Amino acid sequence: MLVLALSIVVFTLWYTQRIATAIAQEEIKKAQEIAFAYKVLNSDDPNEVELAMALDKIKTNTTIPVIWAAEDGQILDAKNFDSLKIKKDTAYLRHQLRILRDRQQFIRIELSDAEPQFLYYKDSDLLVGVRQYPFYVLALVALFFLISYIAFMSARRAEQNQVWVGLAKETAHQLGTPLSSLSAWIDILREKLPDAEDEMMFEDMQKDIDRLVLIAERFSKIGSVPELQRHRVTEVIQNGIDYMSKRASKKINIFLLTDNGNNIIAMLNPPLFEWVLENLMKNALDAMEDTGEIHIHAFERDGSVYIDVKDTGKGIPKNNIDRIFEPGFSTKKRGWGLGLTLARRIIEEYHHGKIYVKESGPKGTTFRIILKAAA
Secondary structure, three states: OHHHHHHHHHHHHHHHHHHHHHHHHHHHHHHHHHHHHHHHHHOOOOOHHHHHHHHHHHHHOOOOOEEEEEOOOOEEEEEOOOHHHHHHOOOHHHHHHHHHHHOOOEEEEOOOOOOOEEEEEOOOHHHHHHHHHHHHHHHHHHHHHHHHHHHHHHHHHHHHHHHHHHHHHHHHHHHHHHHHHHHHHHHHHHHHOOOHHHHHHHHHHHHHHHHHHHHHHHHHHOOOOOOOEEEEHHHHHHHHHHHHHOOOOOOEEEEEEEOOOOOOEEEEOHHHHHHHHHHHHHHHHHHHOOOEEEEEEEEEEOOEEEEEEEEOOOOOOHHHHOOOOOOOOOOOOOOOOOHHHHHHHHHHHHOOOEEEEEEEEOOEEEEEEEEEEOO
16 A cells, blocks of 8 residues: 555656646746737837737736836736735735746846846746645545555454454353353262361362352453442452462562552452453562562542552563553563453553553563542
8 A cells, every 4th residue: 555655646746747847848938928029019110910919929828927027127017916916915016026036937028229128927827736736646645545544453453352352252151161060069069078178178169260250250341341330449459469469479579558548449340450450460470580579559649540560570671661562462481462451451441541661670660550530
C-alpha cells in the first residue's frame, strides 16, 4: 500500500509538472502577444489591421491577469484582477505590481519616441490550480493510506481479540468438567476416610480445586463485560498478597502500605483484579531471584486510586519498557509473554483505568495502576 501510494504521488507530481510547464510557456507566449498589442495601441500611426488585431488580443484575454504600467510605475491599465478587491483596496493593484516586479514577471515594451512601458503578467487561475493539484492528491493519498492503515490495524486487533476470547472461553470450558468431577471425588473420599488427619489433606486438596475454579472463572470473563462492584482496594490487594506469600521464597517479603487504611474504595471485579496483581508480583519474584522485597502502596488522590507495585529486582532494560505489554513478548525462558498483556486489558478495557511502568532501574521496577475512586 505504501509503495502504491508513493507511486501515485510521484506520477502525479511528474505529470502535473509537465502540464504546468506547458501551460506556463503558453501563457508567457500570450503575454508577449498582449504586450505587442499594447505597443501597437501606443504607437502614433497604427494601421487598421494591426489595430484590430491588437484590440482583439486584449479583448480575448480572459484568463491571464495583466497590468500595463509606465516605467515610473504608473498603472495605465489592468485586466482580469479581482474587481471586488480593487474596489475595496485602492492599493491592491499597486501591491500586485510590486509582487510581479519582484518575481520578474513582466515584458518590456519598447517605444520609438517615448519611455519604455511594461506589461506585468500573473499566473492564471488555471495554472495556479494545476500547480496546487499535486498537493491535493498527496493529501487524499495520505488520507486514504491512513484510513486503510487504521482499518487494517482494527481488523488485526479484532482478529487477535477473537483468538483471545476463544482461547479463554475454551480453557474455562475444558477446566469446568474435571473440576466438578474432582470436587465430587473429594466428597466421596471424605465419607470413606473420616479421620481427622485425612480431613486436613482433603482441605488442602479443596483449596487447590477452589484455586482452579477461580482461574476458570477468570478465563470465562475474558471477552465479556465483567460486573464491577464497590470493593475495598486494600482487602482485594491483601488477598493477592496472601496467595503469593505462600508460594514465594521465604527470603522475599511483601509489604502493603496505604495512606487511608481500608477507606479506599473503587469499582472492581476482584477475580480479575487479583489476577493483575498476581502477574505483577510473579514478574517481581522472577526479577529478584528469590531474595528481595515487594512494596505495594495504595493511596487516593483527586478522585483516583493509585496502586504502585515496586520490587527490588534487576529492573527492565530501557529498550524493552515500551514492549513489555505486547502479546508474546517475554525475556524469560518459560511463559508465553501474555501476563502483562492480560493485565493491561483487564485494567484498561474492563476497569477503565491505566497501567504503566512508572520507573525502572538497577534497583528495581515500579508498576503503577490508576483506577477511578468509587463515590
